[in-house]
Amino acid sequence: MLVAMGPYGQSQPSCFNCMKMGFVMGCSVGMAAGALFGTFSCLRMGMWGRELMGSIRKTMMQSDSTFGTFMAIGMGI
Template sequence: MVPPPTGIYGQKPSCYDKISNSFIMGATIGITIGMLFGGLSAFRSGFRGTELVGKMGITMMQSGGTFGTFMGVGAAIRC
């Protein structure tokens, strides 16, 4: 059986640690998805160069923030 995860000095991670780790994990996944879908949709819309990067960055930040928030709220409910 796998032992439960421990935090610093052998303590269990606090609720804040769980929420922040879930938010970071969700934001990373959201940014990756935003890069894929935002890049494809901006490319299909005819944006090139700086416009493409700008539209893709906006989509990445929006999807990262949204998915990170949902993952953080899910972790907060479980605490």
């Protein structure tokens, strides 16, 4: 399949490349949001030490994958 060339010879990114970029952007935003909200909610519940770190890690991974998936789908559309 031919790729359209821009005015200065650059090619446009493919749909897959756009989806990869959306997934990475979503993962980074989701990781930051998970760290922020996970820390706040865990401290409110009174967690400390290993329990706190494990729960924050789990919250970060859940929001990371969820937001990354939705951003990849949005960039594909």
